[in-house]
Amino acid sequence: MFTYYLIVALFFGACAEEQKEISLPEHHQWHTVTLDFEGPETSEKAAENPFLNYRLQVEFKHADTNYTIQGFYAADGNAAETSADSGNIWRVRFTPDRLGEWSYHAVLQQGDSIALKEDSETGNTIDITDADGAFLVVPSDKQAPDFRSKGRLRVSNGYFRFGDTGDYWIKGGADSPENLLAYEDFDGTYRMQTSNSEGEASTNDTIHSYTPHLNDWQEGDPTWQNGKGKGLIGALNYLASKGMNAVYFLAMNIEGDGKDVWPYAAPDNFTRFDVSKLEQWEMVFQHMQSKGMLLHMVLQETENETMLDEGDTGPLRQLYLRELMARFGHHLALQFNLGEENGPADFTPIAQNDVQRKAMIRFLTKIDPYDHPLLLHTHSHEPARTDVLDSIVGFKDLDGLSLQVDKREGAAAVVETWKEKSREAGHGWLISMDEIGMWHTGAVPDAIDPEHDSLRRYVLWGTLLSGAAGVEWYYGARNRYNDLNTEDWRTTDRLWELTHYAMRFFEDHLPYWEMQPEHTLVNSKEAYCFRKAGEVYAVYLPDYEEYSIDLSSVEGTFTVQWFDPLNGGDLQQGSLTTLTGGSVQNLGLPPKADKKDWVVLLRVAKEK
Template identity: 65%
Template structure:
């Protein structure tokens, strides 16, 4: 459903059900306010005090607290919680610090710690055991030399001790993802699979048969990054499955820090204290991750920020003592404080209250999972047709109703599950502040296709209501989460978050990008060698040459699958490209290897695990600044669903894609490749069907993503279709195909003017340059790409185009269907990136119009904001002039090299006076590749 604004004056005209829910939340809010006012840490006035220390260990033994180790050799201080007395006991046999102690039976085990002086500490070579009843330290088993490290997370589980992470070379370097299990009875040491990420200076915790490792850092004094490399994401190990789980966005800790402590209470893993480069004072924030809802909330902050110590639970309280009050080595503390632990009632009230202490980030995906009825992809009661999950998200003035989807077991990308009881929703909040959500799962025959849910059955689901607070995004650079959502605005792309305009450049091939060997149930239905399209074999994409571009920390699925495709996208993003064009269904089309369905001949059941694996790739693309150019169909299959109508099968297809992927910030919905009938594919959609499809998407997409139409390559076939749709409010623009590259500028300018005159200025991107069999060939065939650079790249952008993508043709190596290596066109990406940088750094291009006639050179282009700036592409600069008769004042003259890029340069003429036709002078002498074309920039002084 469409995003709508809800203001206070008409709030209570909304659906009665949600009014009741909201009233209930207000009631809980009131209860929570009175209860949480007194929920705070208290300082304990004790008899005596412990030895001041940090990088120490704390552990509970029976009803007492043991404070152990730390810098220097210190006594073991014991705190009697009942009588509030500190007592000094035996000292450690050597200096021991940077460890997380654990209790097994009647002993405290110290493992994964360090000894020695900063910054070249050494790991312990033996397990040290303390027996509280005897007040005695002893050395136990030797730690294997190749697994020694300090600053590790350590937990006891089922009588064994697990060690994760740590660092091998003190504070210099050597942080590790290692994971081991030690049997304290036998001394057996077993190496387990590495964690997804390296970390040190943290505490681990066990909850519900899973190990949780949050926060910490990768300490690297050797590179001057002692505290800078804090970990964003946590890692989770499932003891039952014996595997590390996929790293998901919900595992991102709200406050990054190291030297933190951790403990578990009921359904939450709580992380508190720590140090970071954020501020000198140690962290006092305490944040809790709910392992059921996979959300974060704040617990009360501690009175004293501290790091290098631990949490212990005794009776109904959690305690913390000692540690360092600032980042680094001091001041070392002797105080102790405690917090009353919430009961089941307290916990539920605190989570449901509109204190909204579950922290989310603006423009980051909020993914919520709900436990509902168990079913399967092939169940007789079709979960895709007969169930409808709707989740309403509200903040003060905004209301979104977002469609959810069936998610099998909630981990299908890893498990390949086709059954389970998890239903999910993905939402991207744009507003800061407090949000509530309310979810309803409806059940009725074909309810997924109905707008009226009044008579449908409501199915009970877990976690149906809740709230969260949205804070500012912490992303930067090209990551779209740093800028907001891309929408169509006045013929260009614009970020809703920053109001910044954006120029699209990228890859149009391979169109069957998702026909990839590592996706579940992906294969080629049949090879093809038909005239008019690229030839295929039975082999699908594996992108082996891009495997080297995958980086540690990048996503994978199913024990390392996906690396080559992720690597390919890394490479493309590294060249400055920001868009990738791909089909989500090519049944009957050229590649015959991409579809979202469980079976390619059954169009009402979807492959959950495959789509979850697509989602992993899409999220990575967004983090790398790559727009998802989603092409919904090919010309050969336009009538495959409902004969071309937007009937039940097409609606279901579109709804599933929008529910699963519509939350992404940078996304185009492309109505279809070469949309409309042609002599080689006469069964195309007609005008009414095309309009109905566009209208359905626009009215169903909560986020108003641009809807584009991919065109035919020639007139009058192309213009016959476009004349019927120009001005139609549900189509935002054209994904242009153009056969003759020399005509690119004229075609774009013509349709820009027509759409503007019709009252809906189109966003036009030049996405498929012809001829069909050639396109953009390899660098080895065309090292400078002269005609593409002159007529297509600069001709498009200086004529009002919103971007370009490069199509690889059908009859050259690495073509539109079989391309495996984007490096084969590395020079083309470089040349394209030069143009993008020029436009984004030097031009207010969204305010400019083409006026090519102002330049006297044939095949030159002129783009101007009258009275302010002119950008000229000159294929030849000899005797070039610019008509400034309409202008006044002085203009500064700079030159830009379209082949080699770089900074603006000065030529023989540095300023021009307006009011006449002026010569532009001679551009600077270029080094390297010889070329005649230059870009001239005039800016009003």
């Protein structure tokens, strides 16, 4: 009889365990898990500041790993739709990287400035609903370009790389408008002050509507509050349709050029945040990630880099960074940029110094559970650029540079210089060519420069073949469509096409993360050569001429194929099919006798 009861007990115990496993909520790997907890009723303006004097932390545990994620105050839990500034919902967002069962434990604490404190024992614990739970993570159901099919983007070997799949990724996209988030459909968004200052794009009292892109919004795309958001969502759809995968934007430009973007409930109180606005930002960011678009989040401008704590990483800066990390750090492809034109220059002498800059970097690294890429935006020329970079090159917590260069003819050399300097310092940098000058011009509309010859030659191909990890296009301050008033990305439709052709060439044909520039191998100062010695060479040639390449240090036979930078498409056959190593070799002629640029691809012939 005892044996019978034991068997029955074991059977029902096993069934109960199986039922428990089956009944767990399911989430997909790399998809955001959003958990809401009911806690104390409060508001953005409450005397007991919900952003500063409360701290929500949630520990997520898996058999292989665990994360502690900071949560945030979410008003009524539906603020994007209701514009609520009060409620009792506290929220956390987490992106699981492992399959299988996860558990979580949430703790909400209250205390003076507790949001800035590290000690988990500090403060009074506040009761919240459903503080403990579990869920099951199953494989993602998304396909590229959605980042949820790839995992989290990090930095490896001086390039962007997905940590889960190991795939490398090259960037191309928009650097303008920098005030992308100055959008009329976001709550609490307006221009504080117009500007017509020398060195800045002129502004009036109108902020972005993106009306030209309304028709690019598609059924099923996100909106809020009865159809708001279609202009910006449509604009991002258009850019994605051109093969672009990155967008640069400021998270705060108080005292800066636009004076129209901030996360705060009011631009003169740096301890209170606008919950509904930030939830609307989040809807846009989610859409960008589904379209495979990197969030290039620029944290400050040169004009306001000492606005918080006089440049130190004190309480106001810490609160700002913690709030952004809590609300948006869960995104898979998010690049933090320390700040536009960071550091002193003749036009911006009041700036963060080296000690302050490094302190901010260290703090961001400490509070980031996901190891997002962290880059520094540079000044455009010497000596201002070098004065800052010489003091920070080799600093382990900085992943690289968001490069600005004023004179496009020298952009490739600047990339090559800082790639080499960073390697010599023991910490090779990722360098992205993000802002090309001159400051007043940048990239002009197709109607003015139909083929963007100098950008295509010196910036696009020149920097990528010198080790850059991507490019973004800046529209300049004095153009009709400038860095602050751009409403329609179609004005440079051709530039997006040319950029996509280059990106596809790198993605389809080169192990670029294993290659180095060696331009002197070609008998022209106007050519660019990127190589993995003895295996593959990509050579940009500026016109229809016969050029030679020095292969004297390598052996073997190399196939010769040509790529058309103006039209993209498949590789083509020129006048030669193979070259032999061991000497200087003529590259032959490209497929068409025209006076334009070509890229020749040499690859070691595989043995049959």
